[in-house]
Every structure is written in C-alpha cells, then in structure tokens.
Amino acid sequence: MRTKILIITMITSTLFVSNVSIAELGKMDKAEAQATTKFDHIGLAEMYEKEANEMTAKAKVQKELLEEYQRHSEYYGREGQDFQSHHDALLREYTKAAERNAEMAASHRKMAK
Template sequence: MNTFKIAIIGSLVALSFITSYAFAEAPAVPSGINPNDHIALANYYEDLAKEVSGKLAINQQKLNDYEDHPYYYGRSGQDLSSHLQANIREYKKELFADLQEAELHRKIAAVQQDTQFNKAKADIGEVTTR
C-alpha cells in the first residue's frame, strides 16, 4: 500500500512537470502585426525598449533623489529604496530582452530580403530569348 502511494505521488509530480512545459508562454506578438513581417516586429520591440528605458530613467531618478535626501522619506525610505532597485533591475532585464528581440528580427529581415534578391537574380537568368 505504501509503494502504491509513492507511485501515485511520483506520477502526479511527473505529470505536473509535463503540463507546466505545455502551458509555458511564448513571447506575445501583437495582433496587428503579421508574424512574418520582421521589420514591423523589430520596430515594435524597439518601441517597447524606448518605453522601458523611459521607465528605467524615471526609477533611476527617483532612486537618486532618495539617495540624495534619505531623511525626507523616514522609515519607509528603505522599503522605497529596495523597491526602486528591484524595479531598475527588472527594467534593465526587460530592456536587454527587447533590444535582443529587435536585433534578431532585423537580422531575419535582412536575410529574407537577401533571399528575395537572390531569387530575383535566379529568375532573370532563366529567361530565354528567341
């Protein structure tokens, strides 16, 4: 009976790992952009990076203000400081990820454009004259 319980618990744990991978989210592409339009996707991720860099600058300024005048904030100042530092870390990660995505889509668009150009060359070479 004891081994039966262990086997059931083990199978439930294995099933939970399998289902967690099945429901993992892929990065969301906005509904208005064609997934194959990599130039538009690169522009989208660059716009996201600009927004995040603005938020990052605001939080960095707030942290600098706190560090310049910590006596204005009283006891809650340390909580504010750690909260701002955590926000800054997360915004830096998000900014880095957005810039990487933009760069990736720029590279894919360049490869696609080069491939289309090569196809056009091949079509010109196949034309025969009478």
C-alpha cells in the same frame, strides 16, 4: 460592508489587468508565429524597439527616484529602505526588459535581412 466591496473591487480589477497583459502576450506570440515576410520581421523589430525605448524611459525615471532618495534619504523616515528596495527592483526589471526587447529587435532585424 464597505470593506467587502473594496476587497471585491480590488480582486476584480487585479484579474482584469492581468488578463489584459496575458492577452497582449498572446498577440505577440501569434504575430511572431505568423511573421513570414521581410516586412513582418521589420514591423516586429520596430515594435520591440519601441517597447525597449519605453522600458528605458521607465528605468530612467526609477534611477532618478533612487538618486533623489540618496540625496535626501532623511526625508523618507522608516519607509525609506522599502522605497529604495522597491525602486531598485523596478529599475532592474525595467533594465532587463529593455535589454530583452533590444535583443528581440536585433534578432528580427537580422531575420529581415
């Protein structure tokens, strides 16, 4: 019985989190479609710069975790390779996201001029 409740709770929370991120994406698309003035584009550029900075900070954390793993890989045992590949993938994704957000910010800065 507890297992069923746990599984239902996990599925529900996963769906809730994914819907929130989809809603945020919809807001971004709507904001970009409605951006007509210089100030709209400046606001979007600032928002993308903020997001790029957050992604850069997250990438930095992942890089520090990977460096720690490299220094003390013997502490991680069999799960060490999973740890390394997981955090390496996160580092790549955060780095790409930071680059994309920086490009979008530059694009909106250019549109504002």
